[in-house]
Amino acid sequence: MNTRPWQAWAEQLATGVAQVGADLRVRWLNPALAELLGSGMRSAVGQPLALWLASPGDLAQARRALDEARFVQLREATLSTLDERTLEADIGMQPDGEGGLLVEVHALAERSRRVSPLSATLRGFAHEVKNPLAGLRGAAQLLQRRVDGAELQALTGLIIDEADRLTALANQLLHHGGAAQLGAVNIHQLLDRLSELLQAEPAPPRLRHDFDPSLPDVRGDAGRLQQVLLNLARNAVEAGARTLTLRTRAEHGARAGARVLRSALRVDVVDDGPGVSAELRDTLFEPLVSGRADGTGLGLALSREIAREHGGELRCSSRPGETVFSLYLPLEREHE
Template sequence: MNDRADRRWAEPLATGVALADAQLRLCWINPSLAELLDIGPRSAVGQSLAVLLHQPEWMALAKRALGEPSPLQLRGVDVPSTRGDAGRMDVSMQALPSGELLLEVHALAAPANADTPLSATLRGFAHEVKNPLAGLRGAAQLLQRRIDDEALRSLAGLVIAEADRLATLANRLLRNDGTAARPEPVNIHEQLERLGELLRAEPSGPVIRHDYDPSLPDIQGHADRLLQLLLNLARNALEAGAHTLVLRTRAEPATRLGDRVARMALRVDVIDDGPGVPASLRDTLFEPLVSGRSEGSGLGLALAREIAREHGGELRYTSRPGETAFSLYLPMGHAHD
């Protein structure tokens, strides 16, 4: 957790993340939070958390969080930047076993007329990644035309579809105009079937079982993002030692999603037969940089939770040796306070 190489894995997160030491001095900050607050990551290191957030009264909360087993949550607070403006954000403060304080900052939706340009670095990455994706897609198309084996043709089709999905994400970044992509109807079972195809194409793919409720309607969302969430959950389970996955869907009445209650929610369970979540990680499992494997980045579950929240949903889990279930809850229809 304290290793600098591990921290680099948090750079792709849209969530702002920082670490402070036991004296509440900033010891690391990711690019997203630096950009939100308009500060230089290097110049910020060593400064007091009060200077970073411009809120002296939050120092008392941060000191309290260092001694609490559960994270402290601040909802919809105004966090100023060095430009003098302020954005509304959700802030979480979580004590880590290392004695450090993990700070998470989620920027809330800006007004439709807000000017929120994408960083030049991220735009450059999105532009550059399109060229190898085009080459990958072209090679897969040639293979698909030249081979007669239907199974191999299907695998080439998977490569083409995944290249298209990543190209769509890159184009979305390049077209960024400060507004989110419009949600569309998504059939969650189609995404789960797609997940199964991708996992079975891997060299040591798992046994996959389905337990669907076919009566469930489409939901509003982003198919590519939800597929990425499900991939992260499945790969996390396989990397932890699971051999069998059960993909289950159900309707869940009167479900609390954040600060609101959905009269009806869609629940998607990814259940594995792995060894279970270690007790030492259960309170911080969804936090960035937290991993149960020495080579793990601690990024997959944090990104999965981020995508769930983008859709107005929640990600939860239950675990015991031999059965761990990650459950994605998504609203169906309108939620109320």
């Protein structure tokens, strides 16, 4: 293949550039991208783009750019390198005028170095709560030794388990950049646990379950996902809801930021409260925004951050008498 003028120019760039054909296989790439991917320039030619893009949703976006002859931007996409690393990058894809695509890759700094202001705030908060949690756990253990009856024993056990979970969350925020501890998670087990916690409240809401039992496990951090569900449910109760519906469904083509999830698990927390006020709807997930005078405004901001670190999203729709918070989590494997 003859060298095109733009290829000679792109070879001098520090930004990664590739040309892929209509079959989404690499025709050409510049030295910067070859180095980024841990590949020789010649050996990379002919490789499928699917070998680099870790998310099937991102690959679908590449096909969309090709089929619709339009520019597509992927934000914080995950790339798999040939030396078995992963990295994050912003990727632009546009038609090359020859039936293929030009792909421009801007590598991002490591996630551990790109700490959001919210995460920094939460680490400070985590440091402050560890001592009270230890005291709470110790008091619950003393109570458990002194009380009789299965019901009281179960309640003190619940306090101990929750103190342990929150301590683990605090430790994750304080160490290793707050990285999530990923594993197989049965979302219905988390929802059953949520129901137990809500029923232990002084004035528990009525609960309705509408589960799809055929849904598979998701890959995630069980403790953090439990915290999201607890935040959503308690927000609803504190806002005046008397009935909560916990619903699970599979959904195809759900959008998570710039990505489209081929297959997602959706968890809805539906309440019959007064709804989200109009003045809060545009800023609902921002830190320090709360509809209650005694609210911290961190719960929903943290919940959305956790959803996004799992490759998913958190959304809300609301009207008086029905507010729905929907948590989307990808079902497809990280690498297919």
